Amino acid sequence: MRTISIATVSFVFCFVACGGDSSAPAQMPPAQTRAEPQTFAEQVTAGQKAYGDNCASCHGASGEGTANGPRVVGLDKGALSLDPPAGAQVRKAQFKTLADVAAFAVKNMPADRPGSLQEWEYWSILAFDLKANGVTLEKKLDLEVAKTIVLHP
Numbered sequence: 001m002r003t004i005s006i007a008t009v010s011f012v013f014c015f016v017a018c019g020g021d022s023s024a025p026a027q028m029p030p031a032q033t034r035a036e037p038q039t040f041a042e043q044v045t046a047g048q049k050a051y052g053d054n055c056a057s058c059h060g061a062s063g064e065g066t067a068n069g070p071r072v073v074g075l076d077k078g079a080l081s082l083d084p085p086a087g088a089q090v091r092k093a094q095f096k097t098l099a100d101v102a103a104f105a106v107k108n109m110p111a112d113r114p115g116s117l118q119e120w121e122y123w124s125i126l127a128f129d130l131k132a133n134g135v136t137l138e139k140k141l142d143l144e145v146a147k148t149i150v151l152h153p
């Protein structure tokens with residue numbers, strides 16, 4: 001009686017545990033999950049996370065700026081101004097179009113480890129920043145599109 005009882009328990013245990021184990025790998029997210037965004041909307045989503053991880057510590061959670069970095073959201077409040085803000089030490093060039101902002105950010109940002117992100121991550125962050133500034137695009141943001149986005153006519 002005792003032996004049968006243990007065998008039954010083992011069978012039940014394996015039915016639950018082994019079944020759970022063997023199905024786990026199939027539920028792992030595919031490698032493509034972190035692939036490059038293909039649309040402006042996907043860029044905004046990816047950019048929101050990348051901004052939070054890499055830029056918000058100095059530029060603020062909402063791009064409002066902190067003691068460690070200037071405002072990057074709120075064009076009407078002086079964000080991404082045509083001429084470098086007062087006290088700027090790194091920026092020398094004007095921001096006429098979004099391509100000018102991209103060139104600056106890719107080369108110099110994040111300020112504590114410049115150029116450390118993938119190129120598509122910079123474009124995603126700029127898409128997120130555009131959206132935060134009230135601009136939505138019909139197409140994916142890239143260099144050619146950025147040249148057509150005039151910040152200061």
Ligand code: HEC
Binds near residue numbers: 051058105
């Ligand atoms: C360690 C702090 C820090 C981090 C992190 C950081 N920045 Fe900056 N950022 C600065 C500082 C300081 C400046 C001003 C540079 C200067 O003196 O011209 C700046 C300037 C900028 C400017 C130009 C603003 C203007 O009006 O001149 C942009 C755009 C920008 N950062 C984007 C980014 C992006 C995008 C990221 C994340 C990938 C990022 N920054 C991460 C500190 C930081």
